[in-house]
Amino acid sequence: MEKKNPGLFKKFSLYILIAVIILVVGAGFAFRSEIIAMNSIEKVDDYGFYTMEYAGDYGFDEFLKVGASNDQELIDFVTKRLLKGIPISISPPTLNCSTFNAVTPDGEYIFGRNFDMGYSPGLLIHTKPVNGYESISMVNLGFVGYKEGYLPDRIFDKVLALAAPYAPMDGMNEKGLAVGVLLLQDTPTMQDTEKVNINTSTAIRLLLDKAATVDEAVALLKEYDMRSTGGGNYHYQITDAQGNSVIVEYINNEMQVLKPETTYQASTNFYLTPGEKYNFGDGQDRYEIVMTGLKEKDGVLNAEEGMKLLEAAKLVDCPDPKTGIMYNTQWSAVYNNSQKTVDLAIGQNYEKIYHFSLAE
Secondary structure: OOOOOHHHHHHHHHHHHHHHHHHHHHHHHHOHHHHHHHHHOEEEEOOOEEEEEEEOOOOHHHHHHHOOOOHHHHHHHHHHHOOOOOOOOOOOOOOEEEEEEEEOOOOOEEEEEEEEEOOOOEEEEEEEOOOOOOEEEEEEHHHHOOEOOEOOOOHHHOHHHHHHHHOEEEEEEOOOOEEEEEEEOOOOOEOOOOOOEEOHHHHHHHHHHHOOOHHHHHHHHHOOEEEOOOOOEEEEEEEOOOOOEEEEEEEOOEEEEEOOOOOOOEEOEEOOOOOOOOOOEEOHHHHHHHHHHHHHOOOEOOHHHHHHHHHHOOOOOEEOOOOOOEEEEEEEEEEEOOOOEEEEEEOOOOOOEEEEEOOO
16 A cells, blocks of 8 residues: 655645635735725615725726727626626616706805616715726616615625726716716617717716816717617716806717706706707606706705705606606705715605715
């Protein structure tokens, strides 16, 4: 019988152990930003509201070199760059929303936003990119695969949330630039001028990471071809810390920029650009509520009054005959462009307002 060499066996075992340690440490190093981000996720409200810190490189500069001409290309990029091959399913948002801007009695600027959809767990993500502005933004977690009964509560259920930087619906950066997206039930924008393609949510990430003012935001959008996510079209309201506001729409694949006639603007889910598309869509009733409230105050509202205006324009059990979705306001946000803060009401609970600051 062959004699075993205990010393050789111990040495071989030690080599195996070292190899395993190297692999584990290497994986931890490769995933270091992602692991820290996942561990930062905290549940704030039982409705399904979470916060997350993402400090580091989530690959957005890489994305801007190649872009995405459709949803699958975005999925492929996020899967490879952030999830290291873990598959993800991204569902296009079907949303009815309201936005407006105003000035407070103290001369600060605010941006209000209702996010209206079927049940949508929300995530406030605080991003600190390597090459871009720090920002906070609201993400519909349903967009990246979460739903009632499957939320990022356990460590293995938090992986999909790593895609959140690529799925903001509204937000504000450290310079006070704020933006929100709203659905238009129309043919998707599919620009094709040989520029890099961006889509609905990555356009918001572009502005939050790279634009300090409304003018910079508009100029940036012109540098890319817009390819709308899903089967609809979208428009954006963009505001900044200097009190500027514009609504950006795409009509027949041409970008349109609307400035306010007064100091304030509002938008819902119909076109505002004069011409063939004007008033096409829905949400005229909510638009009238918001604009009436702004006119009565001459566009001067404090944060509490801004939240009251959003509450007045909220959707409650409003069915969509086309999609079957029962729309409800999922969150109401009042961003303070001057103070770089946001007040949030989750699931129409206007008695409990959450306050977050970029300065914290």
